[in-house]
Amino acid sequence: MSRPRIVVVGAGFAGLSALRRLERRIPKGAAEIVLIAPNDYMLYQPLLPQVASGLLTPQSIAVSLHRLLHRTRMVPGAAIGVDVRSRTVVVRKISGETAYEPYDRLVLAPGSNTRVFDIPGLVEHGRGNKNLAEAVYLRDHVLAQLELANASDDPAERDERCTFLVVGGGYTGVETAASLKLLCEEACKRYPLLRDHIQWHLIDIAPNLMPELGENLGRSAMELLRQRGVKVTLEVSVKEATEDKVTLTDDRILPCRSLIWTAGTSPSPLMGGLGLETNKGKLVVGPDLSVPDAPEIFAIGDSAAIPDLSKDEDDALCPPTAQHAERQGPAAADNVIASLLDRPKTDYRHKDLGLLVDLSGRDAVARPLGKEFTGMPALALTRAYHLYSLQSGPGRVRVATNWAIRALLGGEVSRLGFLNKTIDTLVDTDQIDQYLDTEQAHEKVLVAGGAHDRA
Known part of the structure; x- marks a missing residue:
């Protein structure tokens, strides 16, 4: 019997905390754990303003994944689509190549994008x-x-x-x-x-x-x-x-x-292409962080519509904060393991600190x-x-x-020479236009012959 394959998309607060819990809770060799992320570090975003001012050096808040993860196979790239039927993630590697990662359980934590409006200029x-x-x-x-x-x-x-x-x-x-x-x-x-x-x-x-x-x-x-x-x-x-x-x-x-x-921010376009229910672009999940119509998929972090059980309102959702994301990760990891062992899953509940x-x-x-x-x-x-x-x-x-x-x-006020043309606009349109809907992802998987054996 083959080992179950757990794929995690994103290495922010939510994704990294999920991976660390999976590595701690799953015995060595009992499952294959895969991370899909464009960078080999977790960015501690709350301190970005201090990097912008020169108070902190950039590497100070780039937490190396290689120091924290020891049994996870890393795929350097962005998840641009998911073929839900064949349980396969379509990945555009940092080299520009397309790869296909099959999964038994999928944890989506792609983070969010800068929210912009139709304002001229x-x-x-x-x-x-x-x-x-x-x-x-x-x-x-x-x-x-x-x-x-x-x-x-x-x-x-x-x-x-x-x-x-x-x-x-x-x-x-x-x-x-x-x-x-x-x-x-x-x-x-x-x-x-x-x-x-x-x-x-x-x-x-x-x-x-x-x-x-x-x-x-x-x-x-x-x-x-x-x-x-x-x-x-x-x-x-x-x-x-x-x-x-x-x-x-x-x-x-x-x-x-x-x-x-x-x-503000907007949810990752990845969520809107799955063909599953969304709420203002966020993938809808239940209190146990799994998708009702696809229980093998879990979603956490900024791009997930997660019920806030600490509030009395029925439609209250957890805010997209690092505090919540960091705690949703371990909860999702525990429920992934519970689902593989056919055990009851637990609801995510957290009081705002x-x-x-x-x-x-x-x-x-x-x-x-x-x-x-x-x-x-x-x-x-x-x-x-x-x-x-x-x-x-x-x-x-x-x-x-x-x-x-x-x-x-005191501080230094010298420029570092980064005024180039690759990041001189607010939004990189290639990073938005690259995403596939679930039908496009399915066609790519079938053409490539990379579909999961349950397709």
């Missing part, structure tokens, strides 16, 4: 902060604008290059604005004539900043940003963007060459377990949580060392 002129390449690029872009402004004799160009707009009043947007504003302040030691020209704006269509924090802490975060010199405007978004200006929905026009878009926001410098706000903190106590809690959540000893040492170096010696 957004894709061409927006900048994101969702992966390492974007974070490093964003830092170089901001510093380049200051260098160019300092070298310009044109007052209009100087204003355009010194004006920065962050869209999105959630966790990422707030931290990105705070961190990069601090970077600009450090750069102004080199460019003192720009100090009065630099403007940072943070806008959001919602009436409150980070509503998950609660009214008091949301207001505290907004006050801290304004004290830093960030102009916060709510219930406003972008109407149009060009190379040198941004028009807002309140008809204001900002001379601006830096539009930073952090206005709160939110912590690091505003760089010495500012932070935190609400762990319903208790509110600001200032240094919040900063200590926030950074202790990040060190605890990093699943790598070397990663923890690198992050703590970077923080210590910045505190003792």
Whole structure:
């Protein structure tokens, strides 16, 4: 009898925690475990704003999978389709080749994409902060604008290059604005004539900043940003963007060459092509994290519509946070094992532990377990949580060392030379257009002869 084959798609918080539980719980040789992911590291996304500001080096938050996984076979590529009938995943490897991975159990944790809207100029002129390449690029872009402004004799160009707009009043947007504003302040030691020209704006269509924090802490975060010199405007978004200006929905026009878009995420297109039920693009699963019409498939993380059993509302779903994803992974792994052993599966249930926001410098706000903190106590809690959540000893040492170096010696404001043409738009259209629906995936599998023996 052949060993069961468990395929996991994605190595973010959800996918990695599922894989680690599978390796711990399944005896050696009892099952084959396969990971499909484009990178050989897990990105600790909550600290991306600190990479963008130069507070942390990129490798500090890239947790090596080779250090954490010892019995998992890694396939370097992206899952672009699933043939549900033959139980086969279609993979586009990083080499461009197409591969086919059959499965007995499939755990889908592909993460999410940057959410964009049909706003003229957004894709061409927006900048994101969702992966390492974007974070490093964003830092170089901001510093380049200051260098160019300092070298310009044109007052209009100087204003355009010194004006920065962050869209999105959630966790990422707030931290990105705070961190990069601090970077600009450090750069102004080199460019003192720009100090009065630099403007940072943070806008959001919602009436409150980070509503998950609660009214008091949301207001505290907004006050801290304004004290830093960030102009916060709510219930406003972008109407149009060009190379040198941004028009807002309140008809204001900002001379601006830096539009930073952090206005949420959208589910992976992989989920919509399965031919299974979705909710706003997320794959619908039951409380046990399995798909009702395909119980051999489990879905977790940002692209799964998972019932939130801690809420009284029948239609409440778990929010797409790292906290939930990290805990959904082990729950899915346990239920995968239970399904293989024909044992009862258990429901995923988790109480929200709160939110912590690091505003760089010495500012932070935190609400762990319903208790509110600001200032240094919040900063200590926030950074202790990040060190605890990093699943790598070397990663923890690198992050703590970077923080210590910045505190003792200050920061560096030199560009790293990443202003190239491969990541200069907000969305890589190839990464969206590559996905297959289930019929296309089935045809590819049959043509390739890679179908599972149960097809």
